[in-house]
Amino acid sequence: MGRRPCCAKVGINRGAWSAREDKILMDYIKVHGEGKWRDLPERAGLKRCGKSCRLRWLNYLRPDIKRGNISVEEEELIVRLHKLLGNRWSLIAGRLPGRTDNEIKNYWNTNLSKRVQGDKINDSNEPGLGGLENKGRKLDCKPGIDMGSHQVIRTKAVGCKKVVVPWQQDKQMIHKSIDPGRDSESPCSSAQQEDSSFRFLTDFDINELLISDVICSEGHQGKQINEWESTVVDGEVQTQPDFPVSEHGAKLDASTNEAIRREDWRSVEQVWQLEFSVLKNMVILEEFIRRTLEGRGLTIRSGSRLDYLDYYIRIVIVK
DNA sequence: AATCTTTGCAACCGCAAGACA
DNA sequence: ATGTCTTGCGGTTGCAAAGAT
Numbered sequence: 001m002g003r004r005p006c007c008a009k010v011g012i013n014r015g016a017w018s019a020r021e022d023k024i025l026m027d028y029i030k031v032h033g034e035g036k037w038r039d040l041p042e043r044a045g046l047k048r049c050g051k052s053c054r055l056r057w058l059n060y061l062r063p064d065i066k067r068g069n070i071s072v073e074e075e076e077l078i079v080r081l082h083k084l085l086g087n088r089w090s091l092i093a094g095r096l097p098g099r100t101d102n103e104i105k106n107y108w109n110t111n112l113s114k115r116v117q118g119d120k121i122n123d124s125n126e127p128g129l130g131g132l133e134n135k136g137r138k139l140d141c142k143p144g145i146d147m148g149s150h151q152v153i154r155t156k157a158v159g160c161k162k163v164v165v166p167w168q169q170d171k172q173m174i175h176k177s178i179d180p181g182r183d184s185e186s187p188c189s190s191a192q193q194e195d196s197s198f199r200f201l202t203d204f205d206i207n208e209l210l211i212s213d214v215i216c217s218e219g220h221q222g223k224q225i226n227e228w229e230s231t232v233v234d235g236e237v238q239t240q241p242d243f244p245v246s247e248h249g250a251k252l253d254a255s256t257n258e259a260i261r262r263e264d265w266r267s268v269e270q271v272w273q274l275e276f277s278v279l280k281n282m283v284i285l286e287e288f289i290r291r292t293l294e295g296r297g298l299t300i301r302s303g304s305r306l307d308y309l310d311y312y313i314r315i316v317i318v319k
Numbered sequence: 320a321a322t323c324t325t326t327g328c329a330a331c332c333g334c335a336a337g338a339c340a
Numbered sequence: 341a342t343g344t345c346t347t348g349c350g351g352t353t354g355c356a357a358a359g360a361t
Contacts, residue, residue, distance in 0.1 A: 014330085014331080015329090015330075015331095015354085015355085016329070016330080016355085016356090017329090017330090035346090035347090036346085037346075037347075038345080038346070049331090050346095051331080051332085051347090052330075052331075054347080054348085055329090055330065055331080056329090056330085058348095059329075059330085060329080087350065087351090088349090088350090089349075089350065090348075090349060090350085101348095101349075101350080102328085102329075102330085102350095103328085103329095105350075105351090106327070106328055106329080107327095107328095109327090109328095110326070110327055110328080111327095
């Protein structure tokens with residue numbers, strides 16, 4: 001049995017939406033809510049494909065859509081996120097409230113891709129200048145960064161199998177198994193596995209972050225590393241004022257420390273959550289981890305999580 | 320002013336993943 | 341285990357507006 005087509009194809013309006021169609025769609029969704037796109041056109045009295053209705057709503061009619069030009073700040077964010085994620089427009093859009101993936105994709109294709117490409121050429125010709133100015137705007141990156149040939153993070157979220165430990169880069173890459181089904185110490189219990197919020201990435205290589213963004217984050221390293229020197233004391237994790245942690249996971253109260261002592265990983269699952277915005281400091285983090293663990297008999301378990309609006313590296317120090 | 324070319328953006332299409340029966 | 345449905349994603353297309361000749 002074949003698959004039912006998404007719409008009848010005959011007698012269906014195509015092309016630009018009229019104001020009347022927009023109103024019908026908005027009124028219908030206002031009353032009935034989003035979803036059931038296939039049946040929506042018939043119920044709403046629209047001669048449109050359900051897919052078309054969905055697209056029109058998501059990209060144009062939604063009340064939280066932000067209108068107007070992309071700001072310089074948004075543009076810089078798009079460039080940075082594209083550098084890390086590639087053409088993952090929905091992920092990028094998730095970091096720009098009110099902007100749609102389609103809008104960002106179009107903006108990239110019509111404005112930024114050419115500019116970034118131009119920058120790349122200029123960089124190779126005039127490495128000292130950077131050549132990042134075009135159309136009167138300057139992108140926020142340091143000269144000499146190859147914005148076109150970097151690796152991007154493939155962000156497919158799957159089960160928790162292994163992680164790449166970053167500080168072993170110069171020796172031999174170690175893939176530590178933290179398979180929740182076999183490793184009782186794992187911070188990913190089987191119960192957590194059932195919760196989609198505990199999906200980890202297997203193909204997420206932290207080393208991929210140690211590229212241009214890190215180079216952009218100058219002026220941090222020496223100072224902050226010293227400030228983190230005593231972050232682990234007697235096997236207990238202490239927070240430091242300037243440690244770049246999420247507000248959700250920074251505070252470690254007595255019960256959390258006790259849970260770490262008991263190796264009760266379900267209770268300490270949020271020891272550190274380093275949000276994506278601070279991952280540019282991964283070089284610092286790498287150094288921090290290395291110093292922290294050296295000579296203390298500690299191991300580290302880490303994973304990274306991806307949601308559309310919530311990226312972070314999760315790290316649990318294990319005594 | 321007329322015609323051609325380029326640009327920008329909305330919309331479309333095919334595919335894939337996850338949910339569900 | 342399998343097939344279908346729903347939803348979402350990313351690449352591509354079509355067209356109107358703007359610019360160039």
